Amino acid sequence: MKVRILVSFKDSVLDPQGQTVRNALHTLGYDAVQDLRQGKVFEVELAGVDRAAAEKLVPEMASKVLANPIIEKYTWSVIED
C-alpha cells in the first residue's frame, strides 16, 4: 500500500521559506496569494502492511523520523491500497 504523509510547521511557528516564496509570487504579480506555507511530502510504499498495521506504523514513523513534533505537525492518508 502507498501512503502520503504531509509535514508542515505548526501554525504558531514562523515559516520564512514560505514567506520568501509568497514574496516572490507577489513580485511576479500574483497578488491574489494572501498566505503561503511550505512543507514536505513523503510518499511511502509499504510492503506487507494492511490498513490496520499502517494505522499504527505510519504515525510512529512520522512522529519519530519524518516530523519534529516540537515544531511540526503531520497528516497522512492512504493513496493506494
Added chain:
Amino acid sequence: MKVRILVSFKDSVLDPQGQTVRNALHTLGYDAVQDLRQGKVFEVELAGVDRAAAEKLVPEMASKVLANPIIEKYTWSVIED
C-alpha cells in the same frame, strides 16, 4: 479559497533525499518501507479567486515558480472553498 500544491521529482529523476530517509527508516527497523519519495507541499490562501480563476492561476504559478517542469511534476487540489 485555499489550495494545496504537491511538487515532487518526476519518476525518472533520482531522489537522493528520499533514499536517505528510506535508509534511515530501514536502520531504525522499519523494513516495510519499500520505496520513499520526498517532495514539497505548498498550501496557498488565495483572496478574491473563484474556482474557475484558480484553475487558470494555480497551474501557472506552479509551473512558473513552485516547480521546475524539467525535473519536477505537480498536482494540486482545492482544500477549502
